[in-house]
Amino acid sequence: MRILFFAHLKDVTRCAELDLACGDVDTDGLWRKIINEHPGLEPFRGSVRLAKNSEYVGSDARFTDSDEVALIPPVSGG
Amino acid sequence: MRILFFAHLKDVTRCAELDLACGDVDTDGLWRKIINEHPGLEPFRGSVRLAKNSEYVGSDARFTDSDEVALIPPVSGG
Amino acid sequence: MQIEIQITTLPVPAPLPPPPLTGAGAWVEFRGIVRGEENGQLIAALEYEAYLPMAEREMRCILEELAGQRPCLFAKVIHRVGVIPAGETAIYAGVAGRHRAEAFALLTGFMDRLKRDVPIWKCRALTADNLAKLQAP
Amino acid sequence: MQIEIQITTLPVPAPLPPPPLTGAGAWVEFRGIVRGEENGQLIAALEYEAYLPMAEREMRCILEELAGQRPCLFAKVIHRVGVIPAGETAIYAGVAGRHRAEAFALLTGFMDRLKRDVPIWKCRALTADNLAKLQAP
Numbered sequence: 001m002r003i004l005f006f007a008h009l010k011d012v013t014r015c016a017e018l019d020l021a022c023g024d025v026d027t028d029g030l031w032r033k034i035i036n037e038h039p040g041l042e043p044f045r046g047s048v049r050l051a052k053n054s055e056y057v058g059s060d061a062r063f064t065d066s067d068e069v070a071l072i073p074p075v076s077g078g
Numbered sequence: 079m080r081i082l083f084f085a086h087l088k089d090v091t092r093c094a095e096l097d098l099a100c101g102d103v104d105t106d107g108l109w110r111k112i113i114n115e116h117p118g119l120e121p122f123r124g125s126v127r128l129a130k131n132s133e134y135v136g137s138d139a140r141f142t143d144s145d146e147v148a149l150i151p152p153v154s155g156g
Numbered sequence: 157m158q159i160e161i162q163i164t165t166l167p168v169p170a171p172l173p174p175p176p177l178t179g180a181g182a183w184v185e186f187r188g189i190v191r192g193e194e195n196g197q198l199i200a201a202l203e204y205e206a207y208l209p210m211a212e213r214e215m216r217c218i219l220e221e222l223a224g225q226r227p228c229l230f231a232k233v234i235h236r237v238g239v240i241p242a243g244e245t246a247i248y249a250g251v252a253g254r255h256r257a258e259a260f261a262l263l264t265g266f267m268d269r270l271k272r273d274v275p276i277w278k279c280r281a282l283t284a285d286n287l288a289k290l291q292a293p
Numbered sequence: 294m295q296i297e298i299q300i301t302t303l304p305v306p307a308p309l310p311p312p313p314l315t316g317a318g319a320w321v322e323f324r325g326i327v328r329g330e331e332n333g334q335l336i337a338a339l340e341y342e343a344y345l346p347m348a349e350r351e352m353r354c355i356l357e358e359l360a361g362q363r364p365c366l367f368a369k370v371i372h373r374v375g376v377i378p379a380g381e382t383a384i385y386a387g388v389a390g391r392h393r394a395e396a397f398a399l400l401t402g403f404m405d406r407l408k409r410d411v412p413i414w415k416c417r418a419l420t421a422d423n424l425a426k427l428q429a430p
Contacts, residue, residue, distance in 0.1 A: 006344055007414035051412070054347035070344055070412070077341065077348075077372060077413025078325045078384045078404060084207055085277035129275070132210035148207055148275070155204065155211075155235060155276025156188045156247045156267060183324040186393065191318045256323065260401055267393060 001063060003034060004070040009048070012040040027059050030069065041071070048073050079141060081112060082148040087126070090118040105137050108147065119149070126151050157223040158230045161215050163206050163276075165238040168245040177229050182256035184263050186249045192242040200284040204237045204246060207275035211235070218269045219262075226261045228253040233266075235276060239290060294360040295367045298352050300343050300413075302375040305382040314366050319393035321400050323386045329379040337421040341374045341383060344412035348372070355406045356399075363398045365390040370403075372413060376427060 003018045010016055022033050027050065035042050050057055051070040063069060081096045088094055100111050105128065113120050128135055129148040141147060168187070190202050219231050230252040240246050249266060253259035270276075282290070305324070327339050356368050367389040377383050386403060390396035407413075419427065 004344065006342060006412065007416050051344070051347055054344075054350050056410075070347065072344070072412050073414070075408065075410065075412055076415045077343070077411050078407050082207065084205060084275065085279050129207070129210055132207075132213050134273075148210065150207070150275050151277070153271065153273065153275055154278045155206070155274050156270050179328060179330075181326055181328040183326060185322045186397075187320040188393065189318055189320060191316060191391070193316075254328070256325065256401075256404060260323075260397070264393075264397055 001065045002068045004068065006070070007073050007076075009041065009044060009071055009073055012044070013038045022063060022065060024062060024064050026062055027057075030063050034071070044071075044073060079143045080146045082146065084148070085151050085154075087119065087122060087149055087151055090122070091116045099143060100141060102140060102142050104140055105135075108141050112149075122149075122151060157219070157228050159216055159219050160232040161212050162234045163208055163211055163237055164234065165236065168234050168236055168248045177252050179254055180229050180252040181254050182259040183250065183252045184256070184259045185251075186247075186263055186267065187245045188247040188267075190240050190242045190244055190246050194278075194281040197281070198283070199242060199281040200287040201239050201241045201282040202246070202278050203239045203280045203282060204235075205277050205279045206235065206237045211275050214274045215266075215270065218266055218273065222262050222265045222269070226253075226258040226265070228258055228262045231262065231266070235274075237276065239282065239287070241287065294356070294365050296353055296356050297369040298349050299371045300345055300348055300374055301371065302373065305371050305373055305385045314389050316391055317366050317389040318391050319396040320387065320389045321393070321396045322388075323384075323400055323404065324382045325384040325404075327377050327379045327381055327383050331415075331418040334418065335420070336379060336418040337424040338376050338378045338419040339383070339415050340376050340417045340419060341372075342414050342416045343372065343374045348412050351411045352403075352407065355403055355410065359399050359402045359406070363390075363395040363402070365395055365399045368399065368403070372411075374413065376419065376424070378424065 001020050001022045003020055005013045005016055020033055031045060049072045051072055052061060052067050079098050079100045081098055083091045083094055098111055109123060127150045129150055130139055130145050215233055228251055232250045234248040236246055249263055251259045251263045352370055365388050369387045371385040373383055386400055388396045388400045
């Protein structure tokens with residue numbers, strides 16, 4: 001699974017993306033995997049939305065290794 | 079007193095302005111004078127606002143012969 | 157707030173550059189364009205007339221009054237009068253503010269008031285034939 | 294509704310011509326300009342980043358959704374990313390509609406949603422020194 005980080009999350013992870021083998025996971029499982037790799041992301045979990053293949057997903061989403069997942073911190077465009 | 083007509087009021091009066099000696103009059107007195115000259119304006123009185131020297135005035139206004147008075151039908155700019 | 161107002165028979169320039177204003181974070185522009193129909197009839201142009209000194213004065217008063225509630229940095233208004241062909245701009249209004257909320261509020265508030273209080277009138281619609289006759293030498 | 298979206302590192306062209314659209318009576322444009330201060334500090338530029346395919350897709354979805362409630366004829370959005378000097382345009386959005394009410398509603402609604410949902414970030418503010426170093430050969 002390809003996981004993308006943006007904005008200040010990149011300062012935490014020190015990378016823009018991460019390849020992670022997750023199998024078939026739900027949102028909780030995914031977050032556990034991600035925080036396991038980058039514990040510094042834990043405090044941001046509450047404010048970060050997840051996108052799967054360029055679309056926001058809710059807490060009932062499921063993810064597989066072929067998905068591109070993005071961690072979307074609060075946006076500030078415009 | 080110089081009295082100005084705009085838009086469809088000009089079609090009624092067949093002129094854009096009128097010089098009228100009124101003395102010192104209130105709104106009622108002024109309308110009587112104007113309708114006396116152009117009886118066709120009577121039906122428009124309810125929808126026309128009066129401006130004195132380029133400013134809207136209320137029904138308590140007074141007018142003298144040195145004023146420029148404009149009859150302002152409902153506007154439609156923009 | 158800096159205010160510029162023009163009432164003119166000339167075409168409104170198509171693109172106007174944003175004002176180079178310190179502190180401006182938002183620049184909102186509106187163009188009211190003459191549509192090719194009026195009350196369901198095809199038309200080629202509209203003719204506008206204005207009570208000139210009062211229209212300018214009234215626009216300035218409205219802008220100043222609205223800016224009292226919604227401080228902005230700059231407003232520019234151009235209202236064209238005379239015969240305006242369909243597809244061309246009848247009114248241009250641009251407002252710069254620190255943030256977009258006040259710039260949009262001032263601009264939409266101004267347009268509402270303009271259509272209620274500013275002595276400018278669409279005095280007639282012209283068909284293609286009427287317009288051709290007017291434009292003939 | 295016709296939609297054009299660009300996310301680009303290039304400067305947004307200063308003046309954009311109104312679209313020659315049959316039936317358009319209103320053309321509203323917004324520019325969000327980088328201000329020379331951020332949180333009370335003087336700055337020389339802001340750096341923006343975007344999650345590109347999603348940002349474009351999200352902008353298109355928002356425009357289509359809003360146009361369902363407020364039918365308009367045309368919308369064009371340009372969001373600049375990378376380093377944007379103070380005084381330059383970060384976002385340009387233009388909407389044409391039959392009447393001004395729906396064009397303003399679509400444009401302000403779009404900007405509200407953009408600032409909530411479109412994955413674009415101001416990732417840092419640059420001082421004049423930072424900017425000079427970046428621009429040095």
